[in-house]
Amino acid sequence: MSGSKKKKITKAERLKLLQEEEERRLKEEEEARLKYEKEEKERLEIQRIEKEKWNRLEAKDLERRNEELQELYLLERCFPEAEKLKQETRLLSRWKHYIQCDGNPDPSVAQEMNTFISLWKEKTNETFEEVIEKSKVVLNLIEKLKFILLETPPCDLQDKNIIQYQESILQLQELLHLKFNVATEILLRQASTLADLDSGNMEKVIKDENCYSICVGKPQEESKAQKCQIL
Structure with a gap:
């Protein structure tokens, strides 16, 4: 019966257990403090x-x-001077056009441009050389129109003028392409007059600052397609 009874803990043992528990608690608190300080430092x-x-x-x-x-x-600081220079350039361009009196239209005047385009469109049977000469005028007009669109301040250009200039550029480009096609066709029809006496082949070279063309063909084979390149 005495063996079944639980052994009584002495006061010294109880104090030791409390001391060990306190030491364990302090150790855990210290470890938690050190962990917190490390994490906070990081x-x-x-x-x-x-x-x-x-x-x-x-x-x-x-x-x-x-x-x-x-x-x-x-x-x-540079903008006013640049705008002044652009305005002077535009005025100078108009003045040069005025004093030249070469019969070419003022690209900024819709009526003159329409008349120029209509007259050239109605003109027929132009030689390749004539088209090349006319193309110089046309390309110059296109460049002037592009210059006006690029250099004129938006506040000085109305929407109707912008549309007018863009349409004129497009009409000139299309007409120029058409004229070169027609002139090339006329040139090929004249192949027999340009034939080499020995080979019977036709070869014609036309060089210009804006155009380089080589046309070749055989006049005795008119049914076959002849070739002309515009570069």
């Missing part, structure tokens, strides 16, 4: 690195904005 370090990166980005952005502001100030 967090602060990451925060410091991110802040340094952000500061460098802000410094670069501020430097870029300062450079852009300097460029903007420079452009603002």
